[in-house]
Amino acid sequence: MIRFPLTALLLAATGIAGGAQAGCPTGADMTSGVTFRLSTGETESFRRLDNGLIQGLFAYEPDQASRTLLARGIYLLEVVTLENGKPDFTTRTTYSFPQPPSELPLPASGGEWSVTAATYGEGHIATERQHYAFGEMTWQSYGACNYDMIPITIRYPELDDEQRHDVLHFLPELGLSYLAEFHDKDGSDIYDYISIETSQ
Incomplete structure (x- = not known):
């Protein structure tokens, strides 16, 4: 028998589980994109490209951002820094599976x-x-919007730092994940995503 969190069942029963809530992005919005806001003020936008990859754009300073390409909304294929909207290819790292x-x-x-x-x-x-x-599977709230969420922990067994790992939050309805936690021997960073909307 599949068990679901009680809160998720209550949300489903009242018709507000997932992105079907009025004004909340759904998978259909991924062509134009969705934008999250963090509690620290940064934004991260995601959209589905024609080739099926998910592009993420994390804006952390005016005119500065990092761009990622994700396979299946999870697996990092590329990361590069953007300066004034243009990629700085000296910062580009690619991953092949x-x-x-x-x-x-x-x-x-x-x-x-x-x-x-x-x-x-x-x-x-x-x-x-x-x-x-x-x-x-559990659920995650972004303001008034609630989504099913699967946490994903990524570890790197060959690194000397045994404490190094990342935690992603994967939202099946939107087909994307974002970095929610970063941990290594020097400490941890927790990223608090507090709202979501369709991208303008």
């Missing part, structure tokens, strides 16, 4: 998956072992 992007696994609650990715950045080719642990 053994499978085509469309065949990388979607999260299954309680499941795990490991892979070795090839990386290229700053003129160097390397490999990176990644281990994904998919948590149990």
